[in-house]
Structure formats: C-alpha cells, structure tokens
Amino acid sequence: MLQQATSLDLAFQALADPVRRAMVERLSRGPATVSELARPLTMSLSAIGQHLRVLETSGLVRSEKVGRLRTCWIDPAGLLVTGRWIIARQASVERDLERLGEHLAAPTDPWRDP
Amino acid sequence: MLQQATSLDLAFQALADPVRRAMVERLSRGPATVSELARPLTMSLSAIGQHLRVLETSGLVRSEKVGRLRTCWIDPAGLLVTGRWIIARQASVERDLERLGEHLAAPTDPWRDP
DNA sequence: AAAATACTTTAGTCATGACTTGACCATCTC
C-alpha cells in the first residue's frame, strides 16, 4: 500500500517509536550531540545513529557535524505538519458534533412524514 | 525496548499508517460503518477490520455493533493525547529558541572573562 | 427457506523495523 511515503507518513512513523520520541523530547529542550542523546537510553550508539537518521529524513530533526561531534536540533517545521494534521481532525470532529447537536435540538425532523 | 506500550505509543503507531489516517479523516467528518470505511480504500474488508482494531485499541476510535452493522466514530480524547504531546514539544522548542535569543541579545557574556 | 449482506476469524506470506556486533575512520588529547 505504501508506495511513496509522504512527509506526514514519515513524521508520524518517526514519532511512533518511544525511543525517538524521547530523543525529540530531549532536543526540544535544546541541541545535543549524538552521545548526549544516547546517554539516558540503554542502547548502542549505532542504534541511536539509526534512529537519528529516521528523525532527520522525517524532517523533525536536523544536524551538523563539526570536528568529531554531530550536533542535533529540532526543526520546528517538522512538528508543525503533524500538529496541524491533528488539529484539523479535532476541528472536524467538533464541527461534526455541533451538527449532531443542532439535529437533536431541532423541534421536528423534516425527513420523517413529508 | 518496547516492553509495555503506553497510550501515546499506541496512538502514534496507529496514526503512522496512511490507511488508518484516511479512516480517521473519514470518521472525523462523522460516524461510518466498516464497509463505508472500506469503500474508498482498495483493500479487503478483513484488512480494514484489522486496521480498525488497531485504531480502537489505541483509543482513537470507538465502535458498536448493532444488527450486522458496526458503526465507528472518533473518540476525541484519543486525538487529544497526541495533540497535547506535540503542542508541549512545540512550546518547549519555542522557550529554547527564546533563551537563545536572549543570549545573543545580551550585551556581554557573563561566562567569558569573569 | 434461500440468498445476500456485513462482518469476523484463522492461518499463512512477505516486507519492514529495531536492534547487535564488529570493523572502520576521523579528530582531539597527552
């Protein structure tokens, strides 16, 4: 089914993993190196590198290597696309519930006994 | 690593799949039966049933069967937990950028040449 | 009662994901 992952796919897939969410949580408090990201997580540095790559290709995180340290930070635009999708659904649900409310409040049902 | 999936895990994992997001999009415009959900998606009814189960255990969707029709609808509380997580990260990032801004704006650096 | 509808279940396949290990390569530090 998945023939061409959209940026929304990549972002939600990236956030689906608790380790990657932990990394995003850490980075949302400020930039960090790969080792700093790895420190609280019981996992090889290699694994963290792989998670980081997922986060980068999803657009949620960016990074740059200077010397032997790679510094990572959040790209706010990445969070924005996922946030917008959720908010749009919430708005849609609210509108739907509103319509339902109006319907129940209506004194007569125009569809019945025309 | 994943020993006990939290509700946040389940919700993000559920939204990571484009088919399931399409189902949520449909349901956010109002309730629907399983067949109605399946109609626009080129996939067996069985597959849709399986996606539905994922959405239900994640807390994003609820459903009830009456007669031979199962009607599904969004549980707004489900969208809320994911939305809150994202908004919290965005807020955190903004605070961080603000701190950075203050730092750059400061006329002198108290850490240098004490 | 037979046929159609609307799922549901089970079992199996195939692809993808999340790691680990070990070798490797720069770049600092001494």
Place this chain on the structure above:
DNA sequence: GAGATGGTCAAGTCATGACTAAAGTATTTT
C-alpha cells in the same frame, strides 16, 4: 604518534506489521 573519544558502515538476527485468501457466523431481505 599512541590512545582515547565520537561517530559511521555493513551484516546479520529476530520480532512485528500489513496484508490476502478462505472459511465461518450472524443478520436481513426476498
């Protein structure tokens, strides 16, 4: 320049995910 530090690459393993196909169940229609 030797050793430690910080990261990267390439395999390989093991579990999970996304389906399908086929058979089964419960309801509704005719």
